Amino acid sequence: MSDSAPQVSRGDEYVVFYVGGPYDGQNDKRISTDGTWETEITVIAAVDGKETQLVYVSPVAREVGEQVQVTYTWDQSDSDPLEALDERGEE
16 A cells, blocks of 8 residues: 555546534535646635635545545635624624
């Protein structure tokens, strides 16, 4: 068994896992557009009808069977503040 990073080719699908923040425990699938996975993912989430941007970084990839799985960690400092969501749009 090798410790080398898994490989994806352009057009390959990989699974994304989110750790921390509002998307903690969620997953989705992405398609590689350039033969690698993204270094950062920004997710637009609606909370109480208001949109917020959540930034996930620090990808860690591994291969399980023939599937590449990439785990991203929530970057709270680069994400929109969550505690202010209920005050957005109000004056």
